[in-house]
Amino acid sequence: MNEIPTVFWLVPIASVVALSMAWYFFSKMMQAEEGTQRMIEIAEHVRKGAMAYLKQQYKVVFYVFVALAILFAFMAYVLKVQNPWVPFAFLTGGLFSGLSGFFGMKTATYASARTANAARKGLNEGLRIAFRSGAVMGLVVVGLGLLDIALWFLILNHCYRGDNMALITITTTMLTFGMGASTQALFARVGGGIYTKAADVGADLVGKVEANIPEDDPRNPATIADNVGDNVGDVAGMGADLYESYCGSILSTAALGATAFAMNGDMQLKAVIAPMIIAAVGIFLSLIGIFLVKTKEGATMKDLLHSLGLGTNISAVLIAIATFIILYLLGIENWLGVSFSVISGLCAGVIIGQATEYYTSQSYKPTQKISEASQTGSATVIIKGVGTGMISTCIPVVTICFAIMLSYLFANGFDLSMSAGSMSRGLYGIGIAAVGMLSTLGITLATDAYGPIADNAGGNAEMSELGEEVRHRTDALDALGNTTAATGKGFAIGSAALTALALLASYVEEIKIAMVRAAGEGQQFLDTAGNIFNPNNASITDFMNFFQVNLMNPKVLVGAFIGAMAAFLFCGLTMGAVGRAAQSMVEEVRRQFQEIKGILEGKATPDYSRCVEISTRGAQREMIIPSVMAIVIPIIVGIVLGVAGVLGLLVGGLSAGFTLAVFMANAGGAWDNAKKMVEEGHFGGKGSACHKATIVGDTVGDPFKDTSGPSLNILIKLMSMVSIVMAGLTVACM
């Protein structure tokens, strides 16, 4: 047991504060009026559909978790190739991640009608409800995340002896709860993503294109399913996703800190808790930011934009300053350098956010050109969008490359010698840069999550026939969110890449631990010269040489090929899933238009629940294969190709997957906004041939940006997590 420094208690305190504030915002929101009878009814429909879906999804995920937990228990207690805490840590990670999604969605479904009702009074009132509800989600995610981290750290620290190896074991064991979170997140993103896009594409194709009725029209049978989709995909999915990113970055950095300072007990503990402290302080700074988002009565659109921007920017600047102070006070070795690593990460996040904005907003050339291409039909819209998306990978990738090099070099004092010490400190710098980017997740997630709430409020307004003005206001809120969310998105994308790199390093450590354990059980590791290999004393070069991890080894190359292919295959499977699920939705909507007389005249009510059911079933069925694939591939590669193959797999998957994810997200975003630009009156406006052409682009872009693209970020990290947790098995198969 290590003596826990007092400052550590900031972590559980911050977590409790976050959860209390979330509760406070939630109850304040619940006090607001929900509006007319019709509004309440519709919100009820959506809420029920969303909860029914979540229940169904959690049921499927539950079986997967039980199966995996049994596997881990078998590995831990029978094969003895796994730490005994792993099955439990894995389960809590999944549970807490699921809770984040659940609470976020519960809030969102209660908030939508209230936001619509408030928007009847004014823009400002709408913003307040929607933003505070988004903040509930943000605070729940960071609160639950830090709670889980603090609890496990306290438990494990209590159980292990206080030597240098202990903290390495503790932190790598905690990584397995990251795997629980990743698994839950992947299912949530994939399932939710398929659900929402099947409903959306289905509703649009028949409603907008064939029957010529507007978006969210109550005559469209798929319209409730579409609104449910926004909740289960954009809210619950995003919540689980960012819970995973947040915990993943903190846990992997803690594990890297334990390795980097293994020779220095005091410093080691500080390095392990540093990312947790930064995250804890980030919560308080996020709260400051959240309270800064308020406007006077009768605020203009510009005021609102300013106010939102102020909140996020001030939080980001404050955390940058706070990092220097925290690391200095903690007394981290080379605290100035490590702080600059965090700054590199923050700058990278801002640049990626700006680049994303440039390539996807209708204020800039790339998206305008896509709109323009609609004059020559939908084919050129698609070609232009694919081209733009691919080109848009350049700035984010180059920026990430700079962030990697800089955060590495700052943290190890510009030492390129690759000695064991300098390298692990450099990697710690990469990890902590990711933590910096995500530390103000409380507020950045709020600006991200309130978009779908505003969107749903718009749906509610439309179906309740509240009139044009309310809809305009909710649309404005949604657009506002899109603009301010850029920075948050940049942080999310950038931190995913950096965290994945940190996990790569953790994998190497975990293999070493597994070897020590196996050596204790009598397994012998001989190198090619026949000498016994001692993982404890091995430098990174020794390690790589022992496992023949070198870029000429065909196993590494085969691994890299499979990694790149896995990213494409995963996207292909999810795209196909959306296509199939959308197809059944289209058929159902067409059937209802034909069979239920009077729907289109508004005289008969469509059978909404049947559409909800179809989406639910479709998503459940289709999410299994791609998600299981992500878990199975690294296991097989580990068994067949060993450590060399797994490292190739992770590097290939990371480089190709990250680039592919940026491409898909940006192409999708650009198509969406190109359509909005036409709808605003350019190139013929709504209903013109150009509009139809851009709708095709938007429809194609939907699964790009909301299903396949965001799931890829999780896939990359989950593959690393699985490799880490399976390290014991890989070593046993050697």
Add this chain to the structure above:
Amino acid sequence: MNEIPTVFWLVPIASVVALSMAWYFFSKMMQAEEGTQRMIEIAEHVRKGAMAYLKQQYKVVFYVFVALAILFAFMAYVLKVQNPWVPFAFLTGGLFSGLSGFFGMKTATYASARTANAARKGLNEGLRIAFRSGAVMGLVVVGLGLLDIALWFLILNHCYRGDNMALITITTTMLTFGMGASTQALFARVGGGIYTKAADVGADLVGKVEANIPEDDPRNPATIADNVGDNVGDVAGMGADLYESYCGSILSTAALGATAFAMNGDMQLKAVIAPMIIAAVGIFLSLIGIFLVKTKEGATMKDLLHSLGLGTNISAVLIAIATFIILYLLGIENWLGVSFSVISGLCAGVIIGQATEYYTSQSYKPTQKISEASQTGSATVIIKGVGTGMISTCIPVVTICFAIMLSYLFANGFDLSMSAGSMSRGLYGIGIAAVGMLSTLGITLATDAYGPIADNAGGNAEMSELGEEVRHRTDALDALGNTTAATGKGFAIGSAALTALALLASYVEEIKIAMVRAAGEGQQFLDTAGNIFNPNNASITDFMNFFQVNLMNPKVLVGAFIGAMAAFLFCGLTMGAVGRAAQSMVEEVRRQFQEIKGILEGKATPDYSRCVEISTRGAQREMIIPSVMAIVIPIIVGIVLGVAGVLGLLVGGLSAGFTLAVFMANAGGAWDNAKKMVEEGHFGGKGSACHKATIVGDTVGDPFKDTSGPSLNILIKLMSMVSIVMAGLTVACM
């Protein structure tokens, strides 16, 4: 000087035989009648347009070559970091590759009217002319390739002393003529690809979709440009491309052979010439195959298919058998194992070809499902196509992984120790597997190249108003080609991946040579411990350790990110280029329809040449940036990140680029055939809403499969080639 064994003379002899037979087939074809006055005129138009384009393209490429040659001369004679032969070798590679394209295209443009004319008599007559003209192209490519190889080998062997180092220097110097070929090929593929798709997309969008006139209608001003495009893209581009693949695989294998058997002078020479001998024998076997493709008068479609399949399959089987005999007679160490490496490659090629066929032919489910998706509009066609394309990467990548492992293990006797000797022999096995796949290029290219000839013959028939029947026959010939070309395509894709791997290994060798040269000039190489590093005695592990090429080095990871991004960026740029060039074409065609009265009634002749000019200018302008990018990126990475960065770049580029290339090629192919399926009468047939939806898919697929996809294979290899040639500079910057 090494004593050249008599059997080597087979190589120049085979080359002369190939060129003579090409000449013979060409003159036979020229004796056939060209048809009516109108047919001759149209062929003349297309020929002139194509030649004008090629002249223009070669002019631009000439400047690039002069600039690069000056750079190499500067490096060789002033900086002295480069072999003095490099500038010359580079130039001949470019020249010969250009000649392959030129002769192939010349033949194709003479053959199209003659094929159309022959098709007036019957299917069989059409096949004979078209296939023999395709064979001209195939034979010119292999003939010129072996000629260049034989000449340079004789010259360099004459100039260097006959020690073990000599053959390594000779073979790596010869690799630079591979870089000349790659550079030429990239420009040809990118420029030709942009040209052909701009014309095609432009012609289709206005002609088919807006004005509702059929394909190749003489009233369409872009129709000549479209036919010119088939020649400059599909014929000249493909010729330069496969010239590069063919030479690249032989040269890199020769270089690997020189390293693998460096300790054994006699065996070393044998290992160097073995790939050349296999290729030479392949020429004779291809000729047998070509002569087997003949049918009786009044042959049915089935007979023709059987006859074409017979030719390619017999050649493939014969080369498999011949390999065992050649390697046995040459007395190559472990000849049986190396022969099995070749067999692994051949099997992989067949499997990849079959998988390509499965995912892109309308006889199978995936493409049928894309057709089916047209019932819900063009958006679902695109989603389904993208999904299918991504899923289709699985089998080729897994197959290539097996081919890599098996050809490696067969060649080094299942030795996984990664000792220097075992590894280089394994890599030699990977290289020679690629040579086996391309050795019968004479016939596989014939089946590939005759497709565009038949297509052009169809265009000629349409414009000359020869009637439905002739068009049907040329369409049948084209379809026939598509079916039999699958194996050839599988070989081309698979060999590209294997060759790229072989080039990776050659890069390591070239760096060693550059270090030896630099050490001779006084540069010292100290490792981290301060000891002098001797590249001559270094095992691959020593080498990787010295350069810190390990998967945890941020330089390697950054390299991998940039490599993956480069593949996407390159595709994005070429897609964008096609979009822009097509846009100007669309505007021009619309202008002509408006301004020249009576075009649509067939009373006025459109201004074909203006469209040809627009395509030419567009392609010239747009091909520069992506092509130069491919050359510049590895140079910059080499200078900034050193050897570790370059190896990361090449692995990242190869794994992501290969997967991306397969995705784009297959998605494009599937969309094309999904459209054909509708045109054959499914889902409403020609003119239906479903047809329009599939046309959108086909139009998007055009740049996927004919511009970006095929260029990627060259990009991957060119990046390796550039790295190899720039090795001296990288070492000097250390």
